[in-house]
Amino acid sequence: MANQEDLKLEDVIAGLRAREVELARRVAAVGAEKRRAHGSLDPSFPEQATQRENDEVLDGLDEVERSELAAVRAAIRRAEEGAFGTCDACEEPIRPARLRADPAATLCIGCAEAAERAAARD
Numbered sequence: 641m642a643n644q645e646d647l648k649l650e651d652v653i654a655g656l657r658a659r660e661v662e663l664a665r666r667v668a669a670v671g672a673e674k675r676r677a678h679g680s681l682d683p684s685f686p687e688q689a690t691q692r693e694n695d696e697v698l699d700g701l702d703e704v705e706r707s708e709l710a711a712v713r714a715a716i717r718r719a720e721e722g723a724f725g726t727c728d729a730c731e732e733p734i735r736p737a738r739l740r741a742d743p744a745a746t747l748c749i750g751c752a753e754a755a756e757r758a759a760a761r762d
């Protein structure tokens with residue numbers, strides 16, 4: 641039988657903290673890479689265009705990692721408050737299998753699918 645005990649909270653928090661460290665390291669690395677790139681803008685136009693493209697890639701990466709980092713930190717906070725694993729929308733428990741796949745999930749599968757359908761309608 642699948643229940644919340646299948647998922648040890650301390651294991652989940654340990655996993656989230658490891659993820660937080662990894663993401664924070666990557667966000668810092670992207671920031672350093674962007675500063676480095678800007679410090680040496682090439683005078684030739686084609687090179688500048690390439691650097692701008694690289695910037696866009698870095699910005700995209702930065703955004704994805706920053707938002708994931710925020711989600712991971714929010715999950716750690718919820719875990720510390722004892723609210724981990726509860727759906728933000730319907731307040732039902734989120735299934736352990738879902739939390740194992742995505743410990744930062746804030747919605748149960750039903751509410752996540754409903755939110756996705758709502759987003760797809762826009």
Ligand SMILES: [Zn+2]
Nearest residue numbers: 727730748751
């Ligand atoms: Zn829900």
